[in-house]
Amino acid sequence: MTNSGIYTNSPGQDQVLRPYTVHMGTASSIRIAVPYFTRASEILQAAARGARIELLVGLNRSTDPSALRSVLNSPNCLVRYFTDRYHAKVFLFDGVAMLGSANLTGGGMASNREATLVLDQPGDEERILELELFFAQVWDSAEVLTPQILKQFKDAWDKSSRLGNPDAPFQMLRSVEPPTVLSGSGRKSAQQYVLSGLQKLIYGEYRPAFAEVSDVLRELGLRRPEFVGFDPSVETNRFLNWVRLEHAVGEASWQEAQQRPEKDRRYLVRELATQWVSTMNTHIPDDYFQLLTELRTVMGTPESIRASNHDQLARALICVHAFKQQLRFTLGGEEALPTKFWQMNHGDLQRVQNSLINLVHGTDDFAERICAVLYDERYKLGAFGRFCTLELVGTLKPEQVPPINGRMAKALRFLGFNVRPS
Incomplete structure (x- = not known):
């Protein structure tokens, strides 16, 4: 890992994937909030060894329904979702936090240029607590991903790849937004x-x-x-x-x-x-x-x-x-x-x-x-x-x-x- 704790997917050895896989392999409590989600392998491995995972995702054309299905069917995994107005990327592992631009996708973890900060040093405790409180707030305002909602999402996702307006099919999903400063948001x-x-x-x-x-x-x-x-x-x-x-x-x-x-x-x-x-x-x-x-x-x-x-x-x-x-x-x-x-x-x-x-x-x-x-x-x-x-x-x-x-x-x-x- 880099001494600075900042990972940018630069040429070399500072891919975001490195700290992510390390903590996914050891943490007992894992909480992840990302708008785009396609990468499930580390989550499934963590769940299989007994870790408890809370995954919050966005339902959109950049989230893979098959990856969601594998997590939803896995023991020890809880999944909630938003459909709009969620953009933060937060990863929490037993008192360690990752915060930055990286989604939980192949690009976010390795191939896109990102900027992600790992908080794991003495003096980071207050910032980590603030992120834990933030996660608790957005988690509470999100909706539970049920098999029926996942099916609706997959139908919209499949349809979006066939249409000239790829966002239109997702309008069939009931809007779920986090509370923001905008009047009425999340109500x-x-x-x-x-x-x-x-x-x-x-x-x-x-x-x-x-x-x-x-x-x-x-x-x-x-x-x-x-x-x-x-x-x-x-x-x-x-x-x-x-x-x-x-x-x-x-x-x-x-x-x-x-x-x-x-x-x-x-x-x-x-x-x-x-x-x-x-x-x-x-x-x-x-x-x-x-x-x-x-x-x-x-x-x-x-x-x-x-x-x-x-x-x-x-x-x-x-x-x-x-x-x-x-x-x-x-x-x-x-x-x-x-x-x-x-x-x-x-x-x-x-x-x-x-x-x-x-x-x-x-x-x-x-x-x-x-x-x-x-x-x-x-x-x-x-x-x-x-x-x-x-x-x-x-x-x-x-x-x-x-x-x-x-x-x-x-x-x-x-x-x-x-x-x-x-």
Whole structure:
């Protein structure tokens, strides 16, 4: 590396690629914000060794959708985006920062003439902190890149290469801008704000945390015999339920729990999982697997939902723990809950069927389908909150979203994850 810490891709040995690859190979926390992105190889390698990566990119004709797809599909990677008005290039690695003109592209790293400064010396701490705060601000105002948004972007990107006006196809994407001094820049509607919050909660908190716990259970190779033949997510769900009831007892146990680094979280999960596979007190209801089978029979396909009557749909929903929890507030207990549900939904069987079909089997982004059930008058369901939607779809389609409910979220907090339980 040069003594000055400035890299310009001059002839010789000061390519921006040099410090970038060094820190990508060692850092445990990596945060990158660039408007142009085509180079994914170092990110994939870092993710494979366990580093946590937050990548913020611009969706434009200079960003490669295939590179984005590879990162989006990689574990330990979170991706957010802007469509306009973002030009800063910031790289953060465990207390080291790179700042300058270089995008995360082949040209930016090696072949274009750039000017990039590496901050890694005593006395740089205040400047690095300012860059970390800047990244936190733009990261919070960016939107989550979902598979559906990536598909829209790829369609626009493919179309732009065939048109005389290469920028026109990108106008199909909803504008996402960082807040600036310009009036109204970055302002969201109430519906966009709710959707953005849900996407960040699901993709940024619940799914990575649930996946880490599942990964530890898989690494141990230990499974309770009751769960053989079921998707591993079902056992992770019940394991977290057991953690909450056996170890995270009382509200203070999770409210006051400190966030833990990944290695400490994994150690604690391994300790508790060893107890889980041998315990006699699993807190699994006697009829749990029967209810799980009933839920899949009724909700497994759009056709099965359409063929179900009032009673069958309500009984299937009672299989969802978050839905059944409403018994605490329902006079008459379990027998009265279906009546309450249908009263709050005006007895409209077809409308409830449409809502459940869209929620479980729809093709829109999952967070958008949650918003529909919670806020859209066409699909809104009474007596059916956010955790009901998460647990229902997560049980039936765990590849989309983990089967999280409030009890599991509190268990994750107890284990040291930074998740919001409510």
